[in-house]
Amino acid sequence: MKVLKFGGTSVGTPDNLKKVKEILAAAQPEKTVCVVSAFGGVTNLLHACSELAASGDESYEELTEQIEARHLDTIKELLPVQSQSITFSKIKILLNELEDLMKGIYLIRELSPKTLDKVLSFGETLSSNIIVDYLNAEGLPTDLGDSKALIKTDSTHNNAIVDFAVTDKNIKHYISSAANLVVCPGFVSSDADGVTTTLGRGGSDYTAAIFAAALDADSCEIWTDVSGMMTSDPRQVAAAHPIEKLSFQEALELSHFGAKVIYPPTIQPVLDKKIPIKIKNTFAPEDPGTTICDDANGDKQFVKGLSSVKDIALLNLTGSGMVGVPKFSFRLFKALSEAKVNVIIITQASSEHSICVGIDQKDVEVSKTAIAQEFQLELSLRKIDPLEVEEKMAIVALVGDKMREHVGIGGQMFSALGENGISIKAIAQGSSERNITVVLDQKNLSKALNVLHESFFLSQRKRMNLFMIGIGNVGGTFINQIKAQYDYLNEFENVDLRVVGIANSRQMHFDEDGINLSDWKGALERKGEKMSSTAFVQKMVDANLRNSVFVDNTANAEIASLYENILTKSISVVTPNKIACASDYDNYLNLKSTAREYQSKFYYETNVGAGLPVLTTLGDLIKSGDKIKKIQAVLSGSLNFIFNTFKPGVKFVDVVRQAGIEGYTEPDPKIDLSGVDVMRKILILIRESGLRFELSDIGSESFIPAACMDTANNEEFYASLEKHDADFQKLVTDAEAKNCRLKFVATFDEGKASVGLQEIPKEHPFYILEGKDNIVLFYTNRYKDQPLVIKGAGAGAEVTASGIFADVMRIANS
Ligand SMILES: NC(=O)c1ccc[n+]([C@@H]2O[C@H](COP(=O)([O-])OP(=O)(O)OC[C@H]3O[C@@H](n4cnc5c(N)ncnc54)[C@H](O)[C@@H]3O)[C@@H](O)[C@H]2O)c1
Numbered sequence: 001m002k003v004l005k006f007g008g009t010s011v012g013t014p015d016n017l018k019k020v021k022e023i024l025a026a027a028q029p030e031k032t033v034c035v036v037s038a039f040g041g042v043t044n045l046l047h048a049c050s051e052l053a054a055s056g057d058e059s060y061e062e063l064t065e066q067i068e069a070r071h072l073d074t075i076k077e078l079l080p081v082q083s084q085s086i087t088f089s090k091i092k093i094l095l096n097e098l099e100d101l102m103k104g105i106y107l108i109r110e111l112s113p114k115t116l117d118k119v120l121s122f123g124e125t126l127s128s129n130i131i132v133d134y135l136n137a138e139g140l141p142t143d144l145g146d147s148k149a150l151i152k153t154d155s156t157h158n159n160a161i162v163d164f165a166v167t168d169k170n171i172k173h174y175i176s177s178a179a180n181l182v183v184c185p186g187f188v189s190s191d192a193d194g195v196t197t198t199l200g201r202g203g204s205d206y207t208a209a210i211f212a213a214a215l216d217a218d219s220c221e222i223w224t225d226v227s228g229m230m231t232s233d234p235r236q237v238a239a240a241h242p243i244e245k246l247s248f249q250e251a252l253e254l255s256h257f258g259a260k261v262i263y264p265p266t267i268q269p270v271l272d273k274k275i276p277i278k279i280k281n282t283f284a285p286e287d288p289g290t291t292i293c294d295d296a297n298g299d300k301q302f303v304k305g306l307s308s309v310k311d312i313a314l315l316n317l318t319g320s321g322m323v324g325v326p327k328f329s330f331r332l333f334k335a336l337s338e339a340k341v342n343v344i345i346i347t348q349a350s351s352e353h354s355i356c357v358g359i360d361q362k363d364v365e366v367s368k369t370a371i372a373q374e375f376q377l378e379l380s381l382r383k384i385d386p387l388e389v390e391e392k393m394a395i396v397a398l399v400g401d402k403m404r405e406h407v408g409i410g411g412q413m414f415s416a417l418g419e420n421g422i423s424i425k426a427i428a429q430g431s432s433e434r435n436i437t438v439v440l441d442q443k444n445l446s447k448a449l450n451v452l453h454e455s456f457f458l459s460q461r462k463r464m465n466l467f468m469i470g471i472g473n474v475g476g477t478f479i480n481q482i483k484a485q486y487d488y489l490n491e492f493e494n495v496d497l498r499v500v501g502i503a504n505s506r507q508m509h510f511d512e513d514g515i516n517l518s519d520w521k522g523a524l525e526r527k528g529e530k531m532s533s534t535a536f537v538q539k540m541v542d543a544n545l546r547n548s549v550f551v552d553n554t555a556n557a558e559i560a561s562l563y564e565n566i567l568t569k570s571i572s573v574v575t576p577n578k579i580a581c582a583s584d585y586d587n588y589l590n591l592k593s594t595a596r597e598y599q600s601k602f603y604y605e606t607n608v609g610a611g612l613p614v615l616t617t618l619g620d621l622i623k624s625g626d627k628i629k630k631i632q633a634v635l636s637g638s639l640n641f642i643f644n645t646f647k648p649g650v651k652f653v654d655v656v657r658q659a660g661i662e663g664y665t666e667p668d669p670k671i672d673l674s675g676v677d678v679m680r681k682i683l684i685l686i687r688e689s690g691l692r693f694e695l696s697d698i699g700s701e702s703f704i705p706a707a708c709m710d711t712a713n714n715e716e717f718y719a720s721l722e723k724h725d726a727d728f729q730k731l732v733t734d735a736e737a738k739n740c741r742l743k744f745v746a747t748f749d750e751g752k753a754s755v756g757l758q759e760i761p762k763e764h765p766f767y768i769l770e771g772k773d774n775i776v777l778f779y780t781n782r783y784k785d786q787p788l789v790i791k792g793a794g795a796g797a798e799v800t801a802s803g804i805f806a807d808v809m810r811i812a813n814s
């Protein structure tokens, strides 16, 4: 025996009714009770029509005609012509009765609760009559059960109280001799005198539950237009998916906080008898749906769902006069209850200095008045402070019976929210630990739900949102790498890496769904707005997307100056740009502590050695207690390339130009050739070793004539290099004469640092450093005799972009 209930949308159109028939046919030969709602929208029409009539507005007649047409058209469309006349006459009789009723309401200008019940009962009575005839015409022998006669209630109208003793007996008796398939109208009932009553909100679900409980059915199926209760509100969380199994308690918790698939009071009869409820989709009957049963804890998922409620206000009552005084909370709740304000959450710290309640925002004014009256005396004596009200809040709750068996769920919830800069205004957790509830700013609701959904549903991909300024050599290559790697990351790393903002020095472009990486240049060209770095940051902050990362691929000081503000917004920063980390020591330190304070990440592995793991290795040494004694390094990819390629007879400037074409030099090659780039890198290594050091503490001997440095742009610089070519030829011939090679070396030893061009002899490990490679030798307490060596390509767009990629993935995996 099973009971199926079809809601208004499921029986909303003739096409939908055909789907209902298929479902009922498939349920045969099992004995089946099918509870139906009024055709979708009809209950609202009946409401509107009776209100118009009661107010003396003749246009009620138009609505009656609409109701009539709706039902007659359905008969025409559903039933074969030869069976239509009997149904027509039955329905016509009912419609005439409804018309008379409306006329009566119009004439006496009155709509009592009793009359309203009578009016509304027509919706289900009409639909069930048509459906029964349709099923019989389709060859499914079906009886029409008279719910009104079977379900007995008291005489409260609009929300009657069921007399279960009589009702259960009536239902058992009737069903025992009825056909295998019985269709019953939902929502309707009658009192002991046979006067029509109705079951209130969620009435048809309630009817189904009453039938299922009376008949000890194997299951009670609620057929609707969604494939079950979802893990979160699908309008907020695109990745929300139906929950396969829930316990009754979990379903009640989720419904309480906004998952509107079932209305809790209606499931009480089946809950008492532990009859499983199945939520199924009429439009996708093959979907498994959700089963709500007594033991739903067989699966491993300990957080079953996230529910949310918007438009909450927090009332905060504080004051020294509250501490240790009994009755304070009693008086607060009494005042609210007398003002008919429903309290949704309550928190009170054990200091008793404050008590905070969450209510529906619409109740704020009446609550303020009630509280002001109740505590008039205490307020005047300043024993309590004026009520604080915070509006536009939202509630988010994690729900799951098994949460209590797992340590750290609250911690995971709070850190996931904290890492995304979402502040929590209030927290509540019942001792059942079935529900952890937080209140937060409504503007963060969607972000919070998505962050928590990603955190607790392991099968879900973590969405990362990248905002990138600088899409030249390195930035452009990084985008291409993301494009090439996108599917792999989705499949194997569970990371959905989207670029949602890009900018060069002229234009910027945003797309919150992710920019099409096959056409990012075209999109920037066609849709780009004028670039402004402050506007870029503002747009990024306003977008308020979870897991946002700002990537600076410029060599620009102004962009580097934005990091602090960005980090305070809990947005992580990844950059190959060395300017910030090589700026004042205090600024460098401040950025690192800001990141810690706001739980954002500040990663800049590519500042030294491009994609080589120089900084992470150094960090590991320091964190594990090692001390850096000495560093010797070749840290400029471009200078190493230049001196490896430059031979007597070749023009120095041509080699420098070539280094630029290969993408090794900085946008301004003087930064490389002057040694500044290397000074910045050794400075960053020293600072990461734990020392306070400034750029001015580093000695530097330039091999570039001062006149070359005194040029206004790259072309003037190249022209000047050409003019001084003889100086560079001499450098290389002198070195070759001594069987040496030229290397631009950075050294840190005994607390002193310097950079400069050196003639390196054959036996030195730097001598064979090829191409654009870098090498770093760390001499430490633990690596005393033989240094720890890191060596490899130290410049180039591909390796640099892959280092940036690795930093972004470290954030994704954190
Ligand atoms: N090329 C390498 O091998 C390498 C290695 C490690 C680190 N880096 C660093 O990577 C960064 C980028 O180098 P690149 O070779 O890609 O340079 P690039 O000149 O090719 O690209 C720089 C990009 O930054 C943009 N830009 C500059 N100023 C800007 C501003 N104010 N607002 C918006 N956009 C701005 C430019 O329009 C361009 O898109 C530099 O900081 C460099 O030090 C490069």
Ligand SMILES: N[C@@H](CCO)C(=O)O
Pocket: 606, 607, 609, 610, 635, 636, 637, 638, 639, 664, 665, 666, 672, 677, 794, 795, 796
């Ligand atoms: N211009 C830099 C790029 C890597 O930081 C170099 O030549 O090493």
